[in-house]
Amino acid sequence: MIRKHIVFYGSVQGVGFRYRARYAADRHGCTGWVRNEWNGSVTMEIQGEEPDIDGVILDIERGTCVRIENMDARSIPVVENERGFRTY
Numbered sequence: 688m689i690r691k692h693i694v695f696y697g698s699v700q701g702v703g704f705r706y707r708a709r710y711a712a713d714r715h716g717c718t719g720w721v722r723n724e725w726n727g728s729v730t731m732e733i734q735g736e737e738p739d740i741d742g743v744i745l746d747i748e749r750g751t752c753v754r755i756e757n758m759d760a761r762s763i764p765v766v767e768n769e770r771g772f773r774t775y
Contacts, residue, residue: 688735689765692760692761694759694760695758697755697756699755700727703753704753707750713772714743715739715742717735717740718771719769721774
């Protein structure tokens with residue numbers, strides 16, 4: 688189990704990114720949250736097994752209109768007993 692803090696840049700706001708993230712996280716059994724930022728980026732903290740987190744990102748990228756140009760990711764401590772995936 689790992690947790691990542693990821694900031695996505697590109698065409699990531701106003702294109703259903705957060706909805707897709709929540710749907711994909713539920714599908715892959717991941718927990719965490721996602722939110723839009725004032726500068727047009729999207730921030731996500733996601734927790735699960737690494738292949739599942741990779742699957743969530745791939746599912747988001749497959750969405751129409753979403754274009755991830757860059758992302759900054761770093762590992763952070765796991766949140767114990769976290770349930771679900773929230774959008775803000």
